[in-house]
Amino acid sequence: MGNLKLQASSMLKLNKALLYSRGLHIGHLDGFERLIAGIYGTPDRVPIITQPYTYAMGLHGLSGKQFFSRPELFINASYNMAIYFGIDFWVPVFDFYNIELDALGQRLIWRDRSEPDVDSSHPLINSEEDLRRLKPPVAGKSGRMPYVLESYKRYIDLMGVPPMGYACSPFTMAVLVRGYVNFLRDMRRNPSFAHRLMEFLSMEVVTPWIDKIAEVTKSSIVVMADAWASQPNMTVEMVREFCLPYIEKIIRATNSPLRTVLDTGSWGERSVKNARDVLDIKMDMMVPGNNLKALRPFFLLVWNEDYEELGIPLFRSYAEEKKVCLMLNIRPNLIEEGPPQRITDTVRKVIKEGAGKGRFNLLINLVPIGTPVEHVHAAVAAAKQFGVYPIDEDLVHATFRSPDLIPFDEWVKKEGLPVG
Amino acid sequence: MDMISDLKRAVCEGDEIKAVDISEKALQEGVEARELMDKGAVAGIQEAGRLWQEEEYFLPDIILATEAYKEAMTVIEPRLAREDLSFKGKVIIGSVEGDAHDIGKNIVISLLRCNSYEVVDLGVDVSLQDFVDKARELEPDVLGMGAYMTTTMRGMEVVIHSLEEAGLRGKVKVIIGGAAVTKDYANDIGADGYGDNAAETVGLVDGLMGVS
Numbered sequence: 128m129g130n131l132k133l134q135a136s137s138m139l140k141l142n143k144a145l146l147y148s149r150g151l152h153i154g155h156l157d158g159f160e161r162l163i164a165g166i167y168g169t170p171d172r173v174p175i176i177t178q179p180y181t182y183a184m185g186l187h188g189l190s191g192k193q194f195f196s197r198p199e200l201f202i203n204a205s206y207n208m209a210i211y212f213g214i215d216f217w218v219p220v221f222d223f224y225n226i227e228l229d230a231l232g233q234r235l236i237w238r239d240r241s242e243p244d245v246d247s248s249h250p251l252i253n254s255e256e257d258l259r260r261l262k263p264p265v266a267g268k269s270g271r272m273p274y275v276l277e278s279y280k281r282y283i284d285l286m287g288v289p290p291m292g293y294a295c296s297p298f299t300m301a302v303l304v305r306g307y308v309n310f311l312r313d314m315r316r317n318p319s320f321a322h323r324l325m326e327f328l329s330m331e332v333v334t335p336w337i338d339k340i341a342e343v344t345k346s347s348i349v350v351m352a353d354a355w356a357s358q359p360n361m362t363v364e365m366v367r368e369f370c371l372p373y374i375e376k377i378i379r380a381t382n383s384p385l386r387t388v389l390d391t392g393s394w395g396e397r398s399v400k401n402a403r404d405v406l407d408i409k410m411d412m413m414v415p416g417n418n419l420k421a422l423r424p425f426f427l428l429v430w431n432e433d434y435e436e437l438g439i440p441l442f443r444s445y446a447e448e449k450k451v452c453l454m455l456n457i458r459p460n461l462i463e464e465g466p467p468q469r470i471t472d473t474v475r476k477v478i479k480e481g482a483g484k485g486r487f488n489l490l491i492n493l494v495p496i497g498t499p500v501e502h503v504h505a506a507v508a509a510a511k512q513f514g515v516y517p518i519d520e521d522l523v524h525a526t527f528r529s530p531d532l533i534p535f536d537e538w539v540k541k542e543g544l545p546v547g
Numbered sequence: 548m549d550m551i552s553d554l555k556r557a558v559c560e561g562d563e564i565k566a567v568d569i570s571e572k573a574l575q576e577g578v579e580a581r582e583l584m585d586k587g588a589v590a591g592i593q594e595a596g597r598l599w600q601e602e603e604y605f606l607p608d609i610i611l612a613t614e615a616y617k618e619a620m621t622v623i624e625p626r627l628a629r630e631d632l633s634f635k636g637k638v639i640i641g642s643v644e645g646d647a648h649d650i651g652k653n654i655v656i657s658l659l660r661c662n663s664y665e666v667v668d669l670g671v672d673v674s675l676q677d678f679v680d681k682a683r684e685l686e687p688d689v690l691g692m693g694a695y696m697t698t699t700m701r702g703m704e705v706v707i708h709s710l711e712e713a714g715l716r717g718k719v720k721v722i723i724g725g726a727a728v729t730k731d732y733a734n735d736i737g738a739d740g741y742g743d744n745a746a747e748t749v750g751l752v753d754g755l756m757g758v759s
Contacts, residue, residue: 181698236647236672238645240645241645241698241699244645244647244672245647246647247647247649247671307610307650308610308611308614311607311610311611312611315561315611359605359606360606360607360650361607362605362606362607365607400602432726459697460697460700460727460732463697493697493698495697495698495701496698497701
């Protein structure tokens with residue numbers, strides 16, 4: 128799809144979704160439009176987002192090497208998973224913590240049935256000298272960056288909209304190239320080195336990579352994933368001193384009126400005395416940069432471990448106070464274990480307490496390999512039945528109708544894309 | 548006594564460079580290894596553990612303290628007499644296959660060691676068969692497994708099943724922990740114990756061993 132056509136089509140969809148979210152309904156929403164409407168206001172029903180990831184890999188019997196290095200297999204398998212389950216919007220999620228590291232020369236461990244992992248016994252930067260010697264990647268060309276860009280192009284061709292782009296946050300990257308304990312020591316004993324490392328990763332690795340992703344995809348959202356900026360692994364003070372200033376720097380360097388860059392994926396509200404300390408950090412990870420503040424797709428992503436312990440109402444009221452979209456996932460192991468009744472009851476509860484009058488998204492992610500497809504179908508069907516706005520006030524008593532199922536292999540033969 | 552107090556402080560504050568330096572100097576100057584261990588290194592990590600449980604210390608503080616303890620013990624341990632190395636029991640522990648996370652595991656190891664357990668660290672990404680093989684070879688009292696990702700935790704039930712098949716299940720207590728697992732899961736797979744956090748593990752193992 129040509130860039131101009133892609134941009135024009137995306138803008139039309141964005142505008143339609145924005146109008147819908149504010150009560151002006153022009154036709155039905157497709158999945159992408161539902162997502163956007165759900166971020167800014169009230170869609171027709173709760174948007175369901177998924178990261179197909181290794182579950183899609185497992186459904187197709189692919190190895191980690193095949194899935195995470197061959198764009199056609201990765202995109203086609205992810206597409207099949209998302210479309211088979213009737214998901215509204217899927218994100219082509221590769222092992223996004225590794226791409227820049229791989230490009231820098233960090234050794235990875237490859238496994239058959241999971242994503243590659245950083246070899247933490249051989250951190251890339253063992254000394255200050257190592258940092259001085261390290262050359263930044265050539266954005267788009269080093270390591271598996273071409274795999275990512277090619278995958279994004281295929282996604283655009285399939286879906287007709289830009290993907291949500293993914294990069295690794297410099298803070299998480301710093302932990303991965305130094306090793307967790309080493310980076311803790313850096314922050315405590317040698318903060319100037321820790322800052323130099325953060326500066327290098329932010330401005331010479333992440334920023335050019337985000338620019339390249341945006342240039343190729345025209346994505347309106349690029350996410351930096353930041354699992355290590357979480358509690359209790361880091362303290363609030365560490366994140367404020369060593370993470371947030373660089374996030375802001377990257378956002379200011381890469382944002383544009385049509386592109387929002389933000390940092391997300393961290394967790395740990397349950398691990399601190401005052402959950403707001405972590406929630407406030409999450410808001411600061413989405414500083415406006417040079418974008419129009421009113422149009423920023425702010426969302427507050429809260430993981431099941433935290434909301435299960437602290438309760439959804441706390442997060443719902445914080446999101447409403449900050450006027451941001453709340454995004455909650457469903458516990459992956461619940462989907463794996465089932466039974467479907469337990470899954471649908473959980474989805475019902477999450478929607479009842481989280482969906483409010485809009486500004487809500489439901490995320491299905493990290494579904495373990497081998498999870499019965501009936502369980503995923505149950506989660507999706509429950510979200511579609513219970514998530515219709517306005518949310519039924521008597522949702523507790525609403526009956527659930529099991530969806531009709533076609534076995535995955537049969538569906539792929541009829542309607543899926545070829546894989547392998 | 549000053550050097551012993553200094554070591555305690557260095558361990559508690561997570562300064563592994565000082566901890567090693569003080570340990571070496573103290574031993575050179577004739578401080579008894581056993582006293583240096585008990586009143587210096589062990590007292591330091593126990594104090595750090597206390598501060599952590601009282602929420603004065605954060606996780607990074609206890610991590611650095613356990614690292615400092617570990618480094619100090621690499622200096623002190625070779626100088627201990629055989630009778631100083633009496634253990635309450637033997638524990639083998641590792642992160643299950645596919646899982647490279649080791650923060651919690653490392654804290655558990657240090658806390659067990661400073662509470663007189665012999666601990667064999669199997670490392671991270673330990674193949675499921677290795678857990679069984681090491682249980683047979685090392686004859687531990689307790690086998691610990693950590694899983695920090697929902698995608699890897701299922702390996703734990705495979706290990707328990709394999710221990711049963713190998714006729715070893717009755718000889719070893721199995722404990723599990725890590726961000727991905729829950730008490731319910733531990734019960735479901737037939738584990739003997741579950742630690743919600745690293746600090747609980749010593750009490751858990753003491754209970755399973757029937758010691759205080």
